Amino acid sequence: MWHPDDYLKHLHESVPPAERFEAETREEWKSWQERLRQSFIALLAVPADRRELSPVLLESVDCGGYTRQRVSIATFGTLTMPVYVLVPKAHDRERGAVIALHGHGYGSRDLVGLNPDGTDKTGDSGYQKNFAVELALRGHLVVAPELLGFGDRKLAEDAERGDSCYRLSTNLLAMGQTMAGHRVFEALRCVDYLLARGDVDANRIGCMGISGGGLVASFAAAVDERIKAAVVSGFANTFQASILAVPHCIDNFVPGLSRLAEMPDLLGLIAPRPLLIEAGTRDPIFPLHAVDEAYDKLKAIYALLAAEPQLAYDRFEGDHEISGRLAFDWFGGIWPSREAEDERA
Template identity: 45%
Template sequence: MWNPDSFVEQLLNKAQALRNKKMSDGGDWNTHRLRLRQRLTETLGDFSDYANVPLDPHELERAELDSFIRERVEYRTADGLLVPAYVVSSKESTGQRRPAILALHGHGWGSREMVGLLPDGSPNTSVPSGHGRTVLELAARGFVVLIPEIVGFGDRLLLRDEGGGDPKANSCFPLAAALLLAGKTLAGLRVYEASRAIDYLAMRTDVDADRIGVIGFSGGGMVASLAAALDERLRTAAIFGYTNTYRASILNRRHCLDNYLPGVLQYAEMPELLGLIAPRPLFIESGKEDPLFPARHVIDAVKVLKDIYRIYDCEERVTLDLFEGAHEIKGRASFDWLQAMV
């Protein structure tokens, strides 16, 4: 009797009604799209003051593996923000400019997990990971793959969160809270850093700057989708284990605070934000048994996306792969798709 459930439901329904009214009053999709991009940019927070900070990249280490070269590099995104990142490429493609992939990891132990290493940097030969062998599979297909350490994970924890003994510990909540109080969002900071990662890739002599795509898994899928929505230098996007609706996924259980964008449901649901990627090719991959992002609502989201792409007469550029599995990357069709599309 004293539960606030009905109030919350009314609140969300009012937000949906407001969103629908803005859509119906907003004219054609292109007009709505411009407003949507502006609102999303405002919601994420303004990071433009940092956009001209010199990256000043340099190599930290280089490992020659059987078929691959794995570099660790560092670059600057703001005063007080240094980003360590791995770059993985095939030995067979050295000496030429190649297409590149910006690969954004999910929750876990950060960039090391995505390149197949344990938290201590040793090879991961036994610990299951939802990221699978994604990076090596893409490098084998000729991509230069950049895997930045997303702020709040791995080597980029707040000092107060270090040393607890849990390799999967993160600083998402205190970072998100601090940024919200400062009028910004953690999602916005991560999207900004993704844009600087693209800047870094474009600087590399082994990368074709006109052929850069992005992939992201889980929380990295959020960053990848928003980055692709706002940065048209990204030719394609493949989103793993994320695409859904906010009401069916993010609001359906307790999620990391980095997922919550102030006021977003007043102007867009998740598929509409991903629709900003149109008409560029988009691949959605999700497990049928994913407990975080339910499969039936993945299908709902893709229907909305296809409607948006249909405006551009290119609904075939949205590809969905629902596989037998849970919250993980499968790659059974997406890796070859990336090779064809980037």
């Protein structure tokens, strides 16, 4: 009698998303895309004071088939961000570059085969499966940023704790900003960095993220078309069935977002660019039935744009983890051939 379950249900039913995808023509799609993207960017709240990158090389390690560098770049305000840059020894611009975005854990070291203390992993690769290394071994130049609140970018008071998501997120929210926005727009500074390097093809930049990194990959690709392809692992779902139904970190929440769009709508902003979704059948925090629902909605968007081959789904037997069954080799097969680019030009 006193439980507010019905009240929550009433809230969701009484305020449907304003920009739910309902387009029936390419013209309607284009108008919807422009409206939703601009409104979404406004909700994410771009951090102020974008700075010159001013990259500084911190270390360079020979890892056999690739060189692992650590570089510091300036992003916004007083923030600087360390990124790992994995450069294949036989680097070929045609293989493209990938921004690798970690989920909750100890940060970017987990993606590049390192323990929290910087020593080499020797056992279990964890749920993120060293995926930055896997991509570099396939010839992709990979940038793995340390997302705000993790690893070396925790608050000093959290040095011995897992992360600083809660205090950073609540302080940002109190100031009308969001953790999601900071992470997304810092990830986009990685695009700036890649383009400034001079050895990356601007038409071959992708991103891949797992869990919270899947949020960053999804949202970054949704708002910036310089990202030409995306792999989203352990995140694609509906907000109603995941973020709002299962306990999740506060860094996932963007005020007013459910009034604007559902997650499949936001993922639909990536269309018609290539998008691969990974989902484990036993993922406890992003339930499979809602991944299937999101995928069905995405299929409708890609179908309208005659881009069905650009949408892929790896529905694998597993938990909340990277699959890699399709993803590790996927970027190598999606970039247009030089002949096709020449014809288009």
